Amino acid sequence: MFLYAGIDFKQREINCAVQNEIYLYTGTSNGVYKANLNEIEKSILFDAKFTNVLKNFEIRSLLAVNNLIIAGTADHGIYYSNDNGKNWQSGGLEFNTISSLGYNDKYIYAGTLESGVLRINKNQFLISYNHVDENAQSIQIEIFPNPSSDNLNIKLNYEPLENEEVSIIDMLGQNILTQNIKSIETNIKLSNLQSGIYYAKFKNRREVIKFEVVK
Numbered sequence: 001m002f003l004y005a006g007i008d009f010k011q012r013e014i015n016c017a018v019q020n021e022i023y024l025y026t027g028t029s030n031g032v033y034k035a036n037l038n039e040i041e042k043s044i045l046f047d048a049k050f051t052n053v054l055k056n057f058e059i060r061s062l063l064a065v066n067n068l069i070i071a072g073t074a075d076h077g078i079y080y081s082n083d084n085g086k087n088w089q090s091g092g093l094e095f096n097t098i099s100s101l102g103y104n105d106k107y108i109y110a111g112t113l114e115s116g117v118l119r120i121n122k123n124q125f126l127i128s129y130n131h132v133d134e135n136a137q138s139i140q141i142e143i144f145p146n147p148s149s150d151n152l153n154i155k156l157n158y159e160p161l162e163n164e165e166v167s168i169i170d171m172l173g174q175n176i177l178t179q180n181i182k183s184i185e186t187n188i189k190l191s192n193l194q195s196g197i198y199y200a201k202f203k204n205r206r207e208v209i210k211f212e213v214v215k
Contacts, residue, residue: 013028013029014026014027014028015027015028015029015058015059015060015061016059016060016061016062017062018062018063018064018069019037019064020064020065020066020067020069020084021066022036022037022084023035023036023037023084023085024037024040025062025064025069025085026050026062027059027060027061027062027071027072028058028059029058029059030052030055030056030057030058031052031053031054031055031056031057031059032052032053032054032059032062032069032071032085033050033051033052033053034050034051034053034084034085035049035050035051036049053081053085053086053088054071054079054081054085054088057071057073057074057076057079058073058074058075059071059072059073059074060072060073060074060097060098060099061098061099061100061101061111062101063101063102063103063108065103065122065212066199066210066211066212067082067083067084067209067210068080068081068082068212069081069082069084069085070091070101070108071088072097072098072099072100072101072110073097073098074097075095075096075097076094076095077090077091077092077093077094077095077096077098078090078091078092078093078098078108078110078120079091083209091120092120093110093112093118093120095114096110096112096113096114096115096118097112097113097114098110098111098112099111099112099113103122105122105197105214106121106122106214107119107120107121107122108120108121108122122212140156140157141154141155141156141202141209141211142154142155143155143200143211143213146211146213146214147213147214147215148190148213148214148215149190149215150189150190150191151187151188151189151190151191152187152188152190152200152213153185153186153187153188154166154181154185154186154187154188154200154202155184155185155186156181156184156185157184158184159183159184160181160182160183160184160204161204163203163204164180164181164202164203164204165178165179165180165181165202165203166178166179166181166186166188166200166201166202166203167179167200167201167203168188168190168193168198168199168200168201168213169198169199169200169201170196170198170199171196171197171198176193176198181202188200190215193215194215195215196214196215197212197213197214197215198212198213198214198215199211199212199213200212200213
């Protein structure tokens, strides 16, 4: 377990911190800093492993849901990344200071100083994943419809290679089904699954990406 709140970090005060399975994120007076948890555990110089992944905003709150990271700012609303902090975009609520963040199966809740508690549909943050790899190739993955009833579609913006697959995993971490991806668009049948929340785990040679799926 790590303890961070209130310490001076790269001459910036830490307002909040969250972590997922891979990274630790700290919200500071000058943006979001990120570090790999394994590197932190091996490092003597604690803050040497952190990089600033969202700059020029005062971060008041953070939320991590798998690879989705949401940052609540002072006066500029919400910013979010659905690729573990590599790319960020505005999530709305401009001109609001987001002092706290929470979520349930369907919604993100933002506690604001100006407007009380505001609610946003969580699926707007989880529809797609976009990543630019080391060869400057843009890789985009879309999952729809979400929520889904009997069929879930996986759409890529490139022709898949060998050993690309998607798995459906339940909330207990059990693998329900795995299907190879052989074309740009793949259909997964969910008719045998009970209603609830699952994860769609996409895997290729470079990436392992998780999306939350509601049936």
